[in-house]
Amino acid sequence: MxxxxxxxxxxxxxxxxxxxxxxxxxxxxxxxxxxxxxxxxxxxxxNTDVQFGGYIKVDSMFSDYSHGAPDSGSISRQFYVPGTIYGVEGNGNQVVDFQARETRFNFKTITDIDDHKLTGFIELDFMTHADGNERVSNSYSPRIRHAFVSFDNWTVGQSWTTFQNPAALPENLDFVGAAEGTPFVRQTQIRYTNGGFQLSVENPETTLNGYQSPSRILSGSGMVPDVVARYNFKTEAGAKLSVAGIARQLNIETRISDTQFDATALGYGVSFSGILPVGADDIKYTATYGEGLGRYMALNYVNAGVIDADGDIEAITSYGGFIAYRHWWNDQWRTSVTASAFSADNDVSLMGENVNKDSYSGYVNLLYSPVKPLTVGVEYMYAKNSKENGIEGELNRVMFSAKYVL
Incomplete structure (x- = not known):
């Protein structure tokens, strides 16, 4: 708003x-x-409109980790991130967290100049940082979520990757909601839009597993931008649908220990998403498949590829998706039920068995808006993560939230 x-x-x-x-x-x-x-x-x-928006959101989370809770300040204590719930041995399983980190503020200008439209947008929130503490101040640094300029059909700056359809995300209290089942990346890009068609070149970054190692290698040496195309369209029945495709170069050019690596491989993927009206209710979904998607899926639950014995890159195949049904009990009360899943086809002969394999989560909530800008609600979430070696982590979480839209 x-x-x-x-x-x-x-x-x-x-x-x-x-x-x-x-x-x-x-x-x-x-x-x-x-x-x-x-x-x-x-x-x-x-001829300039200046607008502000955002919201204030307060969360109370009661969490039960199967193998000991992560330490205070861990990202898993802020919101659900696949791969962070295996736990810390020796810590208690049940923890309570209160936070207002998700609160955000944005500022927008829209200018009409000689029949051209010029838009600037910047948005900040306070998630993911660990520079505060819970002892006294609970203060946290702001971070840039979006910062871009649009001129007619062109957009330059940081925003959602074109491979993602943020409009299809379910209405969950968890910060992402269905984290393993959706592409979720914000990054700098150059995007061209014409009607429902979008084409972009975006920041490249390759994440890999070392040979027979669960460790993550950030190559940082990408030379070819990721290329994304997407088409959005509507049906006569009111459905809003989207199909997106991505092509990317996986690249590593660096020295690790005494070994020099210099290799490339092709990564690609396709994603289908949409919003289907069901009377006053709706169904939201996303389904994604690809090889070498890595960080584009499940908050980088698995990497894009693995380095083999010859120093070459083998892309990892992955697929995931979610479906969410939202029911309106009346104008003020509503419920969303969400199921989300992700799986990777790992070659354990190259990676070893101590790597993430699959992830599942489910959500059900009850939300109430006594007036339009204010929403309070409760949500139950269950998540399960598994590694190839059979190690599993489970998370049960009950979350209470209050949100005031500016």
Missing amino acids: KKRLFRNNKNSANSQFNHTKIGLNLIGVLIGSALSVTGANAAVIE
Whole structure:
């Protein structure tokens, strides 16, 4: 939900909120002054909408880990990440966490210049950082989620990968929800959009397993951008569907111990997603398959490939998906039921058995919105992760949340 702060025009600078009119007009004056100092054309000021949005969200999580809870501050204590729930031996199994990390703020400008549309967008939240503590302040640094500029059909900057359809994510209280079943990446890219068609080149990054090793190698030497194409369309029945494909070069060019590696391989994938209306309810889904997808799926639960005995890269095949049904009991009450899964075809002769194999999770919640901007709810989540050597980790979590949309 976005709130318009002001729109400058030749007659006045109007505020949407009377009680903040003076302050918002001052913002307009300051922005106008700054742009005039830099020599910006006055027409830019006269035709710019400035908006803010975001939400405040508070979570209370009661978690039961099968083999000991991760330490306080671990990412698994913030939200469900496949591969982080195997536990820490010696720690207690049950823990309680309160947080407001998911709270976010975004700022957007929209400018019309000579029949061209110029948009700037930046969004921050406070997830994943571990620089605060729970002893006194519980303060955490903001991080950039999105930062991009769009001009007509072109978008440049950081946003959701074109391979992902964020509109198809289920309405869960967990930060991602269905984490193993969906592509989920934000990164810098150059994207062209024409109607329902999108084509992008995006930041490359290859993650690999060493030969007969569960350790993760970040090559950092990608020379060819990942290329993604996607097509979005609607049906007469009101369904919103999407199909996306990706091609990427897996690359490593580095020295590890006394061995010099220099190899490439092809990675590719396809993903289908959509929203299907069922009366007032809806079904959301995503299904993805590929070789060498790695970090694009399940929050990098498995790597894109493995280095074989000859120093070459063998891509890892993986597939995953989720389905979620949302039922509206009435205008204020609703429930989502979600099932999510992921699996990888690992070659244990190359990787060993201490590597992630598959992951499953399920969710059911009850959400209540007494007024449109405010939602409170409760959610139960169960997750199970497995390795090739038979080691398993389980997580049971009950989560209470309150969310106020700005």
